[in-house]
Amino acid sequence: AAAAMVKETIRVYARVKPLSRRQQAGSYSVDNEELLPSLEITVPRDLADGFINNKRESYRFKFQKIFDQEAKQDVIFDSIAKPVAECVLAGYNGTIFAYGQTGSGKTFTITGGAERYSDRGIIPRTLSYIFDQLQKDSSKVYTTHVSYLEIYNECGYDLLDPRHEASKMEDLPKVTIMEDSDQNIHLKNLSLQQATNEEEALNLLFLGDTNRMIAETPMNQASSRSHCIFTIHISSKEPGSATIRRSKLHLVDLAGSERVAKTGIGGHLLTEAKYINLSLHYLEQVIIALAEKNRSHIPYRNSMMTSVLRDSLGGNCMTTMIATLAMDKRNIDESISTCRFAQRVALIKNEAVLNEEIDPRLMIIQLKKEIQDLKDELALLTGKQRTSELSQEELLQLDELIETFLKDNDPDSSLDVGADMRKIKYSFVHMKQIINHPMTSGKKLLSEDISEEKNSNEELEKLKGLLQQRDNEINILVTMLKKEKKKARDTLPPMSLEESQSPSRCSSLKDAKVLSSSIPRLPFLSRATGGMSLGCQEAFEIFKQDHADSITIEDNKQLLKQRFDEAKCLGEKLNEVRNKINHLKGKIIQRQIQRAALGVLNPSEELTFDPVEENLRMQIEEEKKSYKTVYSRFKGLKVEIEHLQLLMEKVKMKVQKDFEVWWSEEAKKFQQEKPEMVASPNTVNPVYPQLIRSSQHLSPISFSDTGRDSPNEDSAVKNNSVTSGSPTLKTRIPPSSSTSIPLTGDSQADADILAFIKARQNILQKKGKSCQ
Ligand code: ADP
Ligand code: MG
Numbered sequence: 001a002a003a004a005m006v007k008e009t010i011r012v013y014a015r016v017k018p019l020s021r022r023q024q025a026g027s028y029s030v031d032n033e034e035l036l037p038s039l040e041i042t043v044p045r046d047l048a049d050g051f052i053n054n055k056r057e058s059y060r061f062k063f064q065k066i067f068d069q070e071a072k073q074d075v076i077f078d079s080i081a082k083p084v085a086e087c088v089l090a091g092y093n094g095t096i097f098a099y100g101q102t103g104s105g106k107t108f109t110i111t112g113g114a115e116r117y118s119d120r121g122i123i124p125r126t127l128s129y130i131f132d133q134l135q136k137d138s139s140k141v142y143t144t145h146v147s148y149l150e151i152y153n154e155c156g157y158d159l160l161d162p163r164h165e166a167s168k169m170e171d172l173p174k175v176t177i178m179e180d181s182d183q184n185i186h187l188k189n190l191s192l193q194q195a196t197n198e199e200e201a202l203n204l205l206f207l208g209d210t211n212r213m214i215a216e217t218p219m220n221q222a223s224s225r226s227h228c229i230f231t232i233h234i235s236s237k238e239p240g241s242a243t244i245r246r247s248k249l250h251l252v253d254l255a256g257s258e259r260v261a262k263t264g265i266g267g268h269l270l271t272e273a274k275y276i277n278l279s280l281h282y283l284e285q286v287i288i289a290l291a292e293k294n295r296s297h298i299p300y301r302n303s304m305m306t307s308v309l310r311d312s313l314g315g316n317c318m319t320t321m322i323a324t325l326a327m328d329k330r331n332i333d334e335s336i337s338t339c340r341f342a343q344r345v346a347l348i349k350n351e352a353v354l355n356e357e358i359d360p361r362l363m364i365i366q367l368k369k370e371i372q373d374l375k376d377e378l379a380l381l382t383g384k385q386r387t388s389e390l391s392q393e394e395l396l397q398l399d400e401l402i403e404t405f406l407k408d409n410d411p412d413s414s415l416d417v418g419a420d421m422r423k424i425k426y427s428f429v430h431m432k433q434i435i436n437h438p439m440t441s442g443k444k445l446l447s448e449d450i451s452e453e454k455n456s457n458e459e460l461e462k463l464k465g466l467l468q469q470r471d472n473e474i475n476i477l478v479t480m481l482k483k484e485k486k487k488a489r490d491t492l493p494p495m496s497l498e499e500s501q502s503p504s505r506c507s508s509l510k511d512a513k514v515l516s517s518s519i520p521r522l523p524f525l526s527r528a529t530g531g532m533s534l535g536c537q538e539a540f541e542i543f544k545q546d547h548a549d550s551i552t553i554e555d556n557k558q559l560l561k562q563r564f565d566e567a568k569c570l571g572e573k574l575n576e577v578r579n580k581i582n583h584l585k586g587k588i589i590q591r592q593i594q595r596a597a598l599g600v601l602n603p604s605e606e607l608t609f610d611p612v613e614e615n616l617r618m619q620i621e622e623e624k625k626s627y628k629t630v631y632s633r634f635k636g637l638k639v640e641i642e643h644l645q646l647l648m649e650k651v652k653m654k655v656q657k658d659f660e661v662w663w664s665e666e667a668k669k670f671q672q673e674k675p676e677m678v679a680s681p682n683t684v685n686p687v688y689p690q691l692i693r694s695s696q697h698l699s700p701i702s703f704s705d706t707g708r709d710s711p712n713e714d715s716a717v718k719n720n721s722v723t724s725g726s727p728t729l730k731t732r733i734p735p736s737s738s739t740s741i742p743l744t745g746d747s748q749a750d751a752d753i754l755a756f757i758k759a760r761q762n763i764l765q766k767k768g769k770s771c772q
Contacts, residue, residue, distance in 0.1 A: 010319045012346040017105040018069040023328035061339040077125040091245035095312035100324030101334040102224040102256030110253040131198040145192040145233040148208035152226035159208035169215035224256040242362035279303035291347045570634040
């Protein structure tokens with residue numbers, strides 16, 4: 001099939017993150033009215049001096065569109081992601097990637113905020129949209145899979161690994177790149193999980209996000225240093241057709257684009273300093289190479305990320321970039337870098353083709369059927385051929401029989417040629433001949449028969465040729481299949497992200513199905529309760545109350561309850577409407593019975609239009625309409641409730657993780673201060689092996705999610721110690737309340753509790769001091 005091709009440059013959008021009250025706004029203006037919207041950034045004199053090559057004060061950048069601070073997630077989805085999702089549904093590959101410094105809103109844009117349902121980002125909205133569309137289209141059979149890859153330090157990790165409860169990144173299965181002889185990229189070890197509906201896909205997303213969060217340690221700062229690629233794989237097929245369309249949508253949250261700030265001569269900041277993240281440096285090289293004319297070599301292979309996204313950059317893909325910008329004064333510098341990068345990306349031309357391929361298995365099935373049909377036809381034809389050769393003797397016999405029959409005047413006489421279709425046919429033809437041309441004999445008939453025989457011989461040869469041709473085709477396809485299988489074996493397990501134009505990945509799909517049936521729900525519960533001493537649990541309870549996210553949890557609980565009530569209400573309403581409809585239907589039937597009875601009594605009265613019945617029908621239609629609206633609201637609520645439940649689980653996990661880090665730090669500190677109060681370090685360690693390990697490189701990064709506004713503030717928080725800087729530990733419970741913690745008599749647990757109380761008082765004291 002001739003593949004449809006779409007040539008298009010990468011679409012580049014900008015999104016400006018809302019400033020917090022404390023931030024000083026940088027000076028910029030947005031003009032979305034022009035043919036090509038533009039963003040103008042004005043740099044203050046003192047800062048402009050720092051730009052070594054360029055002392056301009058004002059910079060103007062063109063974008064497809066600029067979304068200023070107030071743009072909400074639904075608008076972002078509708079304008080940026082929906083058109084890409086539509087292309088992917090039609091069979092083209094799509095990519096949306098977010099680029100910008102840490103804290104500029106990449107994750108918020110791609111995945112969404114963890115607090116409000118309305119904050120959900122491009123991934124959950126796209127899943128919702130795609131499954132909605134698939135459901136509406138009954139003309140095709142669709143299969144959907146998702147995969148979720150994290151690339152950190154040139155290593156790939158499978159975030160959807162269902163078997164693990166990862167507590168660090170190294171626990172996740174390592175994904176590696178394989179290149180086949182046709183230079184297609186295959187990702188070894190990346191699982192493709194089947195998702196048959198929105199709910200299953202969302203569960204997978206949350207599983208991946210949870211693994212992503214758990215795997216992050218303060219040391220690797222994975223969220224800012226790693227790239228995350230969530231991919232939706234769609235294949236579709238019309239029933240009975242062997243042609244399969246495959247497409248995939250990469251939704252990419254890139255590593256933070258911030259550069260190493262180099263101080264030049266005279267203390268000036270050099271803006272052209274190197275990326276912190278090396279793979280972004282290679283991404284830039286690829287983009288520069290693509291923008292240059294006559295460059296034949298594009299250095300995709302330099303990093304794993306550019307290898308995986310090769311098709312998205314200058315290849316077979318509809319690609320969209322979102323430049324995320326933090327426009328406060330301190331980040332203007334990075335924002336200009338981001339915009340410059342965006343301008344280069346906007347020059348790249350991609351060529352997306354419709355990814356259609358023939359499934360050799362289906363093709364073979366189809367051809368086999370065709371061959372069987374041909375064989376049947378041939379058998380029929382050859383059968384006729386063989387038996388149509390009535391011998392001369394038989395023919396003469398027949399002629400005689402017919403002649404006697406025609407001459408016989410007995411009205412009871414009959415012509416009996418036996419149960420032989422050939423003879424019956426011959427007899428009719430012969431008699432027709434005699435009636436039309438009474439003078440001619442049956443001899444002419446015989447000669448005609450011979451020419452007919454020649455015709456069918458020709459047809460037979462034709463069919464035989466066709467059969468041979470089909471046999472050849474099958475042989476070719478079987479060889480192809482074998483080769484595919486071998487190729488798949490070579491890159492086992494063959495769950496390829498980049499399945500490209502190569503046919504059939506049946507085995508990998510099967511594997512994925514097996515895996516997906518064993519996906520656990522989030523691993524929260526087992527982590528929460530496993531191996532905690534009583535004292536530790538007690539402390540966890542208090543920590544939970546104090547944690548800033550407890551407000552989120554409470555809010556969400558309230559919201560959930562509200563939604564549940566609403567859903568219950570709607571459920572009742574649905575029942576009510578259903579009952580009403582049934583009642584009206586009953587009335588119609590009654591009415592019909594009455595009128596039928598009337599018709600029997602007075603046959604003269606015609607049973608035609610009945611205004612009463614019509615009225616009842618209209619009422620039913622009305623009720624059905626209201627049923628439909630209530631039902632769609634009900635369904636929407638269901639999705640929201642499920643989403644909220646997943647959000648809650650996620651926040652709970654985060655609190656748990658924060659606690660583990662904090663607790664181990666406190667225990668360690670306490671041990672250092674008063675070693676005699678803890679039984680012995682040897683007894684502490686085995687109880688929290690996991691905690692102690694992670695405390696070795698502790699910083700409160702995971703605490704500071706709330707209240708952080710700018711990347712710069714982030715790093716300020718990171719440099720503080722837990723006890724003085726943690727913004728989320730609030731002093732809601734007075735120190736005296738610690739006496740309410742019961743001692744257990746278990747020396748280990750008691751030591752835990754005491755350590756906790758001591759640590760807590762420390763915090764409260766320090767907090768008190770800093771407030772004065
Ligand atoms: P990045 O992934 O680029 O490092 P994040 O998406 O984590 O940045 O954003 C940093 C913080 O800013 C988060 O707390 C996020 O919720 C918030 N944030 C980012 N963009 C927006 C926005 N458009 N509206 C509201 N909050 C936002
Ligand atoms: Mg992020």
